[in-house]
Amino acid sequence: MTTALAPRADARAIRLRPASWALLAVAFVLGIAAFGWPLFASSGPNSSHTGDAPWLMVVLVPLVLGIVIAQLADGSIDAKAIALLGVLAACGAALRLPSGGVAGFEPVFFLLVPAGRVLGRGFGFVLGALTLFVSALLTGGVGPWLPFQMFAAAWIGFFAGCLPAWRGRAELWMLAGYAAVAALAYGLVMNLWFWPLLAGSDTSVSYVAGGGLVDNLRRFWAFHLTSSLGFDLPRAVFSALFILVAGRPLLSALRRVARRASFEPPVAFVDPHPEGPPAGP
């Protein structure tokens, strides 16, 4: 007679409960607001406040991030997931050290994308956030932008876990493409956040409170084009290339550890002599 403990189908490092899903949904919406407010905010009697909106977000975003992570980690996360999180975040940060975490050469995605892919959405989300947090602590890059970087990276990790379950060449190309897109998107949203601060309010590329979506998009595009796209494109290409080159061993290594630290190990306690008392609960 066999008592199998915790037999589960999926092998997600962090499983998402319905509550987590709901929270993630709201967080996603809030994230859109947190990054995209310059495009949506309307002008009016208190339009001058929109100049301070990013700072309001600086208070709110870490709060939301903390809640989501707490919710994800709460209960459903085991020692292996924690250890892997810590170690992978450390590796990501170490990769990021030479670049000093400055935009441009941003090797974070090498690790984040495959890890999210292999170890699942929830894990990808937390890993993305923690990686940037750790590297900020190591490089002294803690600042008002940090929560937003964490937030963006978290979603990159999350969606990496949502990619279709292709294998082989297709998988590599998919991941490479995704990494490139992710790198670009990351640069874009972070730039969107820096936009009102760096471009001020009285240049031809700066954010005009209530200037209307189209006009502001035009201005932002000009800003992005002239400020950071120069860094983002090489970064995207580099990320994609690296995944094409080192992706296979990377994935196999991650899969190997996911197997070794089998997240739902097929545990069984067998009782050799049936007349004896049944072992196990």
Place this chain on the structure above:
Amino acid sequence: MGGRAVAVLGRVGASAALVVGGLGVALGLALVLALGVALGPGLAPAAAAPADACAAPMAETDVRVVVVVDPGDGGPMSTTCLVVPRGTTGMQVLARRAAMLGVAVPRYASSGLLCAIDGYPSSGCGERGGAGFRYWAYFSGTSGDWSYGKGNPFTRRVVDGDIEGWRFVEGAGNGTDPPPRLDPSPSLFPVQSTASSGPTSSAGSSAGSSTGSAAGAAPSGSPSGNVADGVVTGGDAPVSSDAAAGRPVVGDAVSIEVAGAPVVASTSSRPWVPVVIVVLVMVGLAGGAVVRSRTRA
């Protein structure tokens, strides 16, 4: 910083904070920050003084000002007379005017540049046009003629009988830019009498009635009929509302001035002195910091 003062402050701090409570502090802080950012610059005067204040007898602490706003070819000109507390700055006058006429408040760039009056122009700020900068030029008219940029509207304190002129121009951004198309003259002020009398009370009332509708699209809140004689005096609102609405405004304004008293002192005669003092303090602190870290290393 003397150890004694430090001790006192420390004890005060300890006891006071004990009352507040740690979580309270954190929460309160988050709130203060949220509020600070949400409502930070919200010190603009709120309520409107009634239009006929110019005609009515006024308090000792008040002055009468006429504001001429000429949006160039962006719409008709408007002339408004209003009563403000003594020491009000040009910008505050402009804000009070907007509040009184119920039109859009002036829009500023974070650089302090005035972008729009009465919501005109609707977007952009001091952009370059063909013939130069398209911006609101600030004039102050005394008797008969306008003079350009006689001081900074942020800091220039109006005195009784001042005429503030704003003209939206496309120009070099200096004295060569054209002034409002209306000569400043004391005649812009209505005759002050106890009786509520005005030449065009109907026009005034129409101005009053137009405030709500004119706030949005129409750049100026006054119908063209008044522009002919260029005089807008408010309609005959009941005098009682003066006491009702006016006082709090004055009180508010006064409180601002009290808080800002050092400001007045600093900007008046030799503005550099306080700056130099503070800079010296900063240098001292920085020096201390550097020395400290040297000795540690």
Place this chain on the structure above:
Amino acid sequence: MISFDRVSVTYPGSDRPTLSDVSFEVPEGELCLIVGPTGSGKSTLLRAVNGLVPRFTGGSVAGTVTVGGRDTAGHTPRELADVVGYVGQDPAAGFVTDHVEDELAYAMENLGIAPEVMRRRIEDVLDLLALHDLRDRPLSTLSGGQQQRVAIGAALAAGSRILILDEPTSALDPAAAEDVLAALARLVHDLGVTVLVVEHRLERVAQFADRVIEIPGDGQRVVIGLPSEILPDSATAPPVAVLGRLAGWSPVPLTVRDARRRAESLRERLAGLDAATFAPVRAPHGARTVSVRGLRAAYGPIVALRSIDLDLHAGEVVAVMGRNGSGKSTLLEHIVGLRTPVTGRIEIDGAQPHRFEPRHAIRRVGLVPQDNAVLLYHDTVAAECAAADADADVVPGRTRRILDRIVEGIDPQAHPRDLSEGQRLCLAMAIVLAADPPVLLLDEPTRGLDYGAKRRLIAVLSSLAAEGRTIVLATHDVEVVASVADRCVVLADGDVVADGPAREVVVHSPVFAPQVAKVMAPQDWLTVDEVVAALAVAEAS
């Protein structure tokens, strides 16, 4: 305290059980030693005690394991955490926090123990393991021995009455190992803690053991008994026991002290014989292959090597000894050209190694680093071998042949990191030897090796030396040095404090003397084999 009842463990994906039908009892307050060749399932047995097998690793367990009255089938490892303390092979890898005190508190915080109790227990542990002056040191600044003691302390502080340790001293130099083992002994004797320890270095542990569990591997029965019953006949007996068995002493001594009492007669019988003549004969040393002159090395402010002069010759086996951090590894890294000398000069047949092109360097000198995993890039043994052939550009298959010559039967499809310590060492050696370097350096080659693997290593090294290679091994393992090295260099914080024939250097050093030497002192016998040979001669005459 610990009882296994007909326990078999089968890992997922493997057809035959790793442990089959194991039954034994370990009473409270005993230090129980688990011996057996590599891969016989010692670690599995250890981890089965606190339920890491199968809860953590997966797999199926038949039979019942009971620990402190709790059944591992009914309790997860974390629920056993207050009964069993587990200290893994590399303590540093198990540290969760950053500071000594936090680390000691970690388990207790998880168990929700009241702060004041926690505080008291931590103070006790600090005193018990002599850690009080390390209490707020960052863990990463501790030496191996200190880290090991902290790990033990952390397990103790959690209140566990049972400690299970996996090779606690394999990475330590003799002195540090002494500390750790003494601490363990104290726990057993004073506090009645039950300790279950896997250890290869029997010469270190045997004297402390109250009981021995032998796992012979390849399906033979697991036996438990007193050390004096089990060790002598086991394949993993410490030298002193082997000596005792040969000399026909009974009960067979397990400590140098017991043996010396008995060795009186033996010493008389061997008196007047020259030990050196019974040592395995070596080809006479050839020409000078490596010369080190005035070598100085420093990491920032710390001086690793002061002024080293050294000559190495073809066909000699040189052992570099010294405590951790005495500069052994640094010396090897300079010789192989990984580092550029600050001052001084190194020459390998006339050229300076750090100037070599990597492709040619491997034909001149090879190093098997302490952490030999850094040499392994690929995900199968076969791929590694093929890559090594390519690197050295030699005929395909050569590396594999070398590997088979060193040790047979490594699955070519296995993942290099899944190999046992011994197997991985052999793989690394094979990779380095592929380019056939005349000078071979090994850094701590014996760590984690069982006696069998060591014997093979010794054989391989002597044959390599016989081919005229220069072999340098930096090691703590006095027994290996005694049986293979013919010259011994002792480093102490960056200086050469002794350099000469192994026999002279080793015999009279209290730290580096092998057991046989200690037993036979003042005579200068080094190994059991010498004694055996000498006895044969003595009988004959």
Place this chain on the structure above:
Amino acid sequence: MRSTEPRLLHPVAWWVWATCLAACALRTTNPVLNGLIIVVAGFVVAWRRPDAPWSRSFASALRLGALVIAIRVVFQIVFGVRVPGTTLFTIPEVTLPSWAAGVALGGPVTAEALTSALYQGLRLAAVIACFGAATSLCSPYRTLRALPAVLHEAGVAVTVALSFAPQAVISARRVREARRLRGRRDRGVRAWAASAMPVLEGALDRAVALAASMDGRGYGRPGTMTPSRRRTVSVLFLLGVVAVAIGAYGALDAGAPGVLRVPAVVLGLAAVLAGFALSSRTTGRSRHRPDPWRAPEWSTVLTGLVALGASIVTPTAALHPSVSPLEVPMVPMVAVLGLLVAVLPARLTPPPPALVGASSLVVAA
């Protein structure tokens, strides 16, 4: 009551203090005030930062601030819409092609424009400096310990990462060197990339070992969290986030009724804090020697709040000096005095202990 026995101040105290200063910086573009904020932060850091690697981050924060100012000025010069006034110099005008949104570059650069750019850049630099001060004043490990217990798991992960990252760097170096032992090049990008894999492999193995040790040491013992309570916490969190989101919307959309703004944020924060408190109370975990919160902590927090309060009562005109026309920035004495109060923690707080360790960050920092 200057406390002399050396200890680290509670990280939360430093963070509150720094946040207050940052808020002050946010409320003003006055260069005098912002400069003062930077200096004040620097002074306190110089006197109270522990001798640990992370405490160098203030310097890097200053560098970053300088960078930001530079960027801001460059943008103003290149794209600046000309604030009318005294022209300093003129750069040729270019109009970008339409796919680049047809923005006009160049033109005359006025002193007014540059000054406004400088003021705004300085404001950002001050904010960054405040964050830098906080990070260099508190040990990241302490800060992690101060997290609400519900974030414990994430905190553990970060702790592990912080102590492992430097080792990852070291082992990466070792692997790269080891390439030489196999006759491969040990320099260049390929070597760097190739060294990534073995490092990762080693890291993953270590993760498994670590997890084993954590499991064996009672990690994640299920607390007394009942399902119902867990549900309550989830609901509270959800509610809080939604409310906060609404508040954010209220702050952004002028049309939104004011009631949406502050009250929503307050409600959200309250709900979230309640959730934290509730779930923190029910983790079956205890804390060894938690960082004390005594008078120095209180006074530090208070000085920060004083500075913020002073800046709040200062009139807007003084906080935002005009740049067109240019004029000497006014010096609002109240705000200045408030900021000077914020220097006091340099003396009110206990000196940091000599050895704070955490040398594990050495490689990184």
